[in-house]
Amino acid sequence: MSGQLIINGIVNASLIAPPAIAFSLLFGILRFPNFAIGAYVTVGAFIAYALNVGAGMPMWIAGLGAMAGTAVVVWLSDVLVFKPMRGHTPVTLLVVSIALALIIEHIIRLFYGADVRGFDLPLERPIKFAGLRITGEQIDIIVMTIVIGIAIHLLLQYTRIGKAMRATADNETLAEVRGINTSYVIAFTWFICGALFGLTGVFAGLDLVIEPLVGWYLTIPIFAAAILGGIGSPYGAMLGALLVGLAEELTVLVLPSSYKIGVGFVIIAVLLLIRPHGLLGQPEIKK
Amino acid sequence: MAEDLLEAENVCVGYGRGDIVHGVDVSVSAGRIATIIGPNGAGKSTMIKTIAGVLTRREGSIRIDGREIGGKPASEIARCGVAYVPQEANVFRQLTVTENLQMGSWIEPKEFDARYEKVCALFPILKERAKVRAGNLSGGQRQMVAFGMALMVEPKVLLLDEPSAGLSPAMVEQMFDIIKQVNKTGIAVLMVEQNAMQALKISDHGYVMAAGQVAMSAPASELLDSSEVSELYLGTRQ
Numbered sequence: 001m002s003g004q005l006i007i008n009g010i011v012n013a014s015l016i017a018p019p020a021i022a023f024s025l026l027f028g029i030l031r032f033p034n035f036a037i038g039a040y041v042t043v044g045a046f047i048a049y050a051l052n053v054g055a056g057m058p059m060w061i062a063g064l065g066a067m068a069g070t071a072v073v074v075w076l077s078d079v080l081v082f083k084p085m086r087g088h089t090p091v092t093l094l095v096v097s098i099a100l101a102l103i104i105e106h107i108i109r110l111f112y113g114a115d116v117r118g119f120d121l122p123l124e125r126p127i128k129f130a131g132l133r134i135t136g137e138q139i140d141i142i143v144m145t146i147v148i149g150i151a152i153h154l155l156l157q158y159t160r161i162g163k164a165m166r167a168t169a170d171n172e173t174l175a176e177v178r179g180i181n182t183s184y185v186i187a188f189t190w191f192i193c194g195a196l197f198g199l200t201g202v203f204a205g206l207d208l209v210i211e212p213l214v215g216w217y218l219t220i221p222i223f224a225a226a227i228l229g230g231i232g233s234p235y236g237a238m239l240g241a242l243l244v245g246l247a248e249e250l251t252v253l254v255l256p257s258s259y260k261i262g263v264g265f266v267i268i269a270v271l272l273l274i275r276p277h278g279l280l281g282q283p284e285i286k287k
Numbered sequence: 288m289a290e291d292l293l294e295a296e297n298v299c300v301g302y303g304r305g306d307i308v309h310g311v312d313v314s315v316s317a318g319r320i321a322t323i324i325g326p327n328g329a330g331k332s333t334m335i336k337t338i339a340g341v342l343t344r345r346e347g348s349i350r351i352d353g354r355e356i357g358g359k360p361a362s363e364i365a366r367c368g369v370a371y372v373p374q375e376a377n378v379f380r381q382l383t384v385t386e387n388l389q390m391g392s393w394i395e396p397k398e399f400d401a402r403y404e405k406v407c408a409l410f411p412i413l414k415e416r417a418k419v420r421a422g423n424l425s426g427g428q429r430q431m432v433a434f435g436m437a438l439m440v441e442p443k444v445l446l447l448d449e450p451s452a453g454l455s456p457a458m459v460e461q462m463f464d465i466i467k468q469v470n471k472t473g474i475a476v477l478m479v480e481q482n483a484m485q486a487l488k489i490s491d492h493g494y495v496m497a498a499g500q501v502a503m504s505a506p507a508s509e510l511l512d513s514s515e516v517s518e519l520y521l522g523t524r525q
């Protein structure tokens with residue numbers, strides 16, 4: 001029984017990890033929690049839906065299309081909304097991002113209503129072994145998340161642009177002084193994060209359902225994972241996602257499953273009290 | 288009259304409403320060192336930030352080799368041969384020492400290997416602590432990372448905001464030696480220093496800034512001899 005919960009937890013973690021990494025990267029350059037991330041995920045799910053069900057494309061093309069399309073939408077949200085507002089307080093920006101999330105959600109409702117949808121996929125039997133079950137899509141999600149985690153690691157650690165992303169997140173003024181075109185680096189960061197949110201939309205459509213609030217439901221677990229790992233630390237976000245993913249599923253052992261949604265909140269609240277810089281984040285050292 | 292390598296004329300700049308620096312002239316020619324001294328809050332850092340392009344001058348002109356750089360973003364000014372070491376937040380704390388130096392050679396990545404050896408010859412500690420995050424270093428070591436980063440390019444103009452801050456007295460001596468050494472290769476150095484006496488000793492020219500203006504501009508030796516300057520700025524430190 002709990003073996004199945006661990007499998008569910010790992011699937012759940014794989015769903016949360018890419019957007020938690022993206023949220024962390026964005027936080028590094030924006031310095032405010034962007035609540036529109038859930039809406040970005042929803043955009044990804046619906047672009048994939050439009051391409052897969054609407055235009056009849058195979059799932060993998062629809063998935064790539066969703067990543068590209070969401071990357072553009074997310075980048076535009078910076079150009080049109082957040083960039084003109086740079087320099088405002090984090091609280092102002094947070095409220096603006098909530099407003100943006102509501103606007104995006106309602107634009108989607110305008111076109112698709114509130115119906116619950118799903119991708120057009122051949123029906124497959126779940127794989128069963130030793131009384132445990134997992135679907136082919138869930139295996140895909142886990143594998144792709146691992147690949148993405150490694151790819152992001154390689155990008156940040158070994159490529160020129162990746163190092164510039166870290167440098168810009170660390171100290172934007174100094175990066176500029178060293179000759180780095182930080183506006184370009186920031187735009188690139190938005191694109192990469194947008195693609196990750198788009199991919200999460202696809203995953204959500206595969207594992208959950210497609211509806212205008214699908215991303216919103218993921219927002220709190222994503223925040224919890226990013227905060228748990230130490231906000232602004234992409235590796236922490238991966239670890240945080242694993243812990244939140246497992247915690248959400250394993251609470252079913254002790255609490256009715258309707259409490260699952262509260263797990264993220266509890267993790268956030270407890271962490272902010274006892275270890276505000278998260279598990280892997282570094283506390284700010286004051287000079 | 289030959290143009291100086293760096294010439295700033297009548298620079299006015301501030302942060303919000305109102306100016307902090309009111310019409311300051313500063314210039315340095317190739318192979319020379321000029322030092323700005325003055326009390327806290329005089330606008331020394333503000334002036335040097337403006338030359339580096341971190342702040343944009345509101346009035347006046349800033350030229351390198353006769354070419355106007357005032358109004359350009361910092362990343363472009365870096366490409367015009369200006370290397371600036373800020374007073375604060377002058378390293379990438381989350382990056383390792385080596386990664387910091389890689390950022391130093393961002394505009395000339397192919398030169399990294401050769402320059403890395405040169406900079407580590409000046410500051411051997413940077414090689415010893417290559418894999419340590421800059422944020423975990425002592426203040427003095429961070430200062431060396433910051434300076435080393437600026438030397439990863441071969442700048443025409445080096446702008447140093449309190450390069451000796453946080454260093455032990457022995458290291459201060461060494462830092463000024465290194466500045467002199469670097470300067471001898473033909474680089475123009477403009478620095479702000481609290482160790483006014485030692486800084487002026489290696490300088491050709493000195494400026495005293497107070498309340499956003501140049502109160503005195505004279506050859507460094509004259510400032511060292513001036514009783515007014517030594518009473519106000521040198522006596523207190525030595």
Ligand SMILES: Nc1ncnc2c1ncn2[C@@H]1O[C@H](COP(=O)(O)OP(=O)(O)OP(=O)(O)O)[C@@H](O)[C@H]1O
Pocket residue numbers: 302303307325326327328329330331332333334374
């Ligand atoms: N980021 C900023 N925003 C607003 N005002 C600032 C900022 N930085 C400095 N100031 C103000 O500008 C004035 C000049 O500051 P500046 O840092 O240039 O002085 P300084 O001569 O370098 O002093 P110190 O010797 O302490 O480094 C001060 O009154 C300071 O309060």
Ligand SMILES: [Mg+2]
Pocket residue numbers: 331332333374448479
């Ligand atoms: Mg200063």
